[in-house]
Amino acid sequence: MDVSWEEFGWERLGHGVGRRRLPGWDATVALVVGADGVLLYDTGSTLREGAELRAQAQALLGRKVTHIALSHPHFDHVLGTAAFSGTEVYGAVGMTDLLKSGADALYASAVHYGVSEHDAAEATGAVVAPRHEVRGEWTLDLGGGRQVLLANVGPAHSGHDLVALVPGSPAVVLCGDLVEESGEPQAGRDAVPSGWPAALDRLLALGGEDAVYVPGHGAVVDAAFVRAQRDRLAALFGVS
DSSP, X not given: XXXXXXXXXXXXXXXXXXXXXXXXXXXXXXXXXXXXXXXXXXXXXXXXXXXXXXXXXXXXXXXXXXXXXXXXXXXXXXXXXXXXXXXXXXXXXXHHHHHHHOHHHHHHHHHHTTOOHHHHHHXXXXXXXXXXXXXXXXXXXXXXXXEEEEEEOOSSSSXXXXXXXXXXXXXXXXXXXXXXXXXXXXXXXXXXXXXXHHHHHHHHHHHOTTOEEEOSBSSOBOHHHHHHHHHHHHXXXXXX
């Protein structure tokens, strides 16, 4: 499981855990490796990007991605999913219906932020909605003692925020866009600002003080960073 992540342009986060910062929007994708399965957290912004990630995972690990967890339903995190045939896809409850009915909105958002019309149409025409919806928590067993806890902690940044906790030394928390380091957190039309501080409290409770927290955009941070961002958002949105 302890592969040479850096040789493939990935950042090692822990034993059998690595992530890549994708070009363009600096979005994070992450791989968690078990004896029997491989989880990919988020899939990029186009089918081309998804296919590149699929090829990298195969080259890096010598086997295919078996599970996908989608952090939230924004184009730069979900539009590569169709490149991974035969995987089990997970998302927060309500995300399945949203992606099935929201292709036009995803297309418009992708084009607005700079994806070509061709790539946006190709990806949204093949969009894959989660087969498994997480209402509270869901533990994935990837084999060999590797378990990953998926937790629905939203709504906050979006209406459907799913994080992943990978136990270990240190524990790794994949935060999606609930946490951002390379820019200020973004609250779009589907955000629920009143729930955001509580979602970050939940993140901190899951990971604890010594965990590695992986933002949806930007460099890895610690619990102090997450707590400070939580307090800034609480002050900005006028919630405790």
